[in-house]
Amino acid sequence: xxxxxxxxxxxxxxxxxxxxxxxxxxxxxxxxxxxxxxxxxxxxxxxxxxxxxxxxxxxxxxxxxxxxxxxxxxxxxxxxxxxxxxxxxxxxxxxxxxxxxxxxxxxxxxxxxxxxxxxxxxxxxxxxxxxxxxxxxxxxxxxxxxxxxxxxxxxxxxxxxxxxxxxxxxxxxxxxxxxxxxxxxxxxxxxxxxxxxxxxxxxxxxxxxxxxxxxxxxxxxxxxxxxxxxxxxxxxxxxxxxxxxxxxxxxxxxxxxxxxxxxxxxxxxxxxxxxxxxxxxxxxxxxxxxxxxxxxxxxxxx
Ligand code: GUN
Numbered sequence: 314x315x316x317x318x319x320x321x322x323x324x325x326x327x328x329x330x331x332x333x334x335x336x337x338x339x340x341x342x343x344x345x346x347x348x349x350x351x352x353x354x355x356x357x358x359x360x361x362x363x364x365x366x367x368x369x370x371x372x373x374x375x376x377x378x379x380x381x382x383x384x385x386x387x388x389x390x391x392x393x394x395x396x397x398x399x400x401x402x403x404x405x406x407x408x409x410x411x412x413x414x415x416x417x418x419x420x421x422x423x424x425x426x427x428x429x430x431x432x433x434x435x436x437x438x439x440x441x442x443x444x445x446x447x448x449x450x451x452x453x454x455x456x457x458x459x460x461x462x463x464x465x466x467x468x469x470x471x472x473x474x475x476x477x478x479x480x481x482x483x484x485x486x487x488x489x490x491x492x493x494x495x496x497x498x499x500x501x502x503x504x505x506x507x508x509x510x511x512x513x514x515x516x517x518x519x520x521x522x523x524x525x526x527x528x529x530x531x532x533x534x535x536x537x538x539x540x541x542x543x544x545x546x547x548x549x550x551x552x553x554x555x556x557x558x559x560x561x562x563x564x565x566x567x568x569x570x571x572x573x574x575x576x577x578x579x580x581x582x583x584x585x586x587x588x589x590x591x592x593x594x595x596x597x598x599x600x601x602x603x604x605x606x607x608x609x610x611x612x613x614x615x
Contacts, residue, residue: 316546316582319468321460321594328463328598329374332605336375339608347608348377349407349433349600350399354392354418355385360411363597367409370597376604377404389418393426400428406611407433407604430610433603435459436485444489447496452610453603458490460595461526461547466500468584470524470545477503478522480515480535480572486528486549494524515539527572537577545584548573549592 340346349371353364364380371378379399383392392410399405408431414420424432429439435455443450454462465472477494481487487507495505508518519525519539527535528549540546550572559566571588579585586592609615 316579316585317468318579319464319545319547319584319586319591321464321586321591324464324467325594325598327467328602329370332601333374335605339612339614340375343612345404345608345612346375346377347371347407347604348379348402348405349409349604350379350381350405352381352383352392352395352399352408352410354383354387354411354414357413360413364411367597367600370601371604374601376601379405385415387418389422392418392423396423396426400426400431405431406607407431407600409434409600431607433600433607435489435603441484441489445492447492448498453607454493454599455485455489456596456599456603457486457528457549457592458493459599459602461486461490461549461592462493462500463599464547464586464592464595465524465545468545470584472500472524473502475503475523476521477505477524477526478518479505479507479526479528480509480519481528481530481549482507482509483528490526490528494526529572531572532570533572533574535573535578537574537581540578540581542581543583544581546573546578546582546586547592548575548586548588550588551593 351364351367368378368380399408408427410423424436427437429437432440433453435453440453443452444454479487479491491505491507494501494503506518508515516539520541522544524545526547532552532554548571552570553567554570555568556565557568569589
C-alpha cells in the first residue's frame, strides 16, 4: 500500500484563500482589517525566521501587521508595559510574543499578561480552559493542534469513534490535540489515548491507532511495524538532523526529519504527512485564522 500524502503546503493555500476572501468582505462592509502584532525579543535565528514568515503571510492577506522587535536586554517590566499597550489598542486583534524568551524574563507571567481575547496563540490559561470545555466556548484553539485537526478533516479521514493515539504530552501539541479529538462534534468524537516517555509499551498502543499523531521530538521514533495498515499518520516532528546546501538558493539549510520513519511508513499507512511540508505550514495558517476570528468576535460576526 502507498499512503495518500496530506500536504500542508496545499491545504495552506486553500485556507489562506478562504481567509483573504473574508478579510476583503469585512473590509468592504465594516471598514476594518485584522490587526496582528508580533513581538520578538532578541535575535534567535529560528525565531527571526518564524516571525518573518508570520509577517509575510499576514501582509499577503491584507492584515494590519505590526512588527515589534525588542532588544535581548529588555526588562520584564518593559515587556509587560508593551503588552498592556497592545491590549488597549483597538486596531490590534492578535498579540503574539515569540517564544522562547530570554532567561531573565518569566515566560508564564508574559503570556498571562496578554488579553485572553487577543491571545491568538491560545496559550493563556483562560483559552486553555475554554478549549477543555469545548464547543462554542472555544475562541482560539492553539495553532499546531488546530492545523492537525484541519488536515485530518480536509483529507476526509473519519474521526467519529476512531482510535486516536497521541505520542507526546506537551502543552502546545500533545495535550491540546488529545482534548480536541475527544470533544463532541465534527472532526472529533474520537477515543483518545495519550502515550509518553513513561508509557510501558509504546508500540502496542500505536499499533491500535486508526489515527496516530506523533509529537515526541525524537527523529524516527515510530517504526513502520508500529503502524496499523491503512492508518492516518500525522508527524508533528521537526528535528534538525544536519545541514545541507539548498539547490534553490545555494545557502546552508537545516536537514529536517520527522518523528516517523517516513519512507517505510508510507508503504503501510493509508494517509501520511511529510516532513517538511506537512504539519509545519499549517501552524502559521491557523494563526492567521485565529486573528481573523478575533476581529469577527469583536464585530459580533461569530
Ligand atoms: N515559538 C515556536 N513556536 C511558537 C508558536 O507557535 N508561538 C509562539 N508565540 N512562539 C513560538
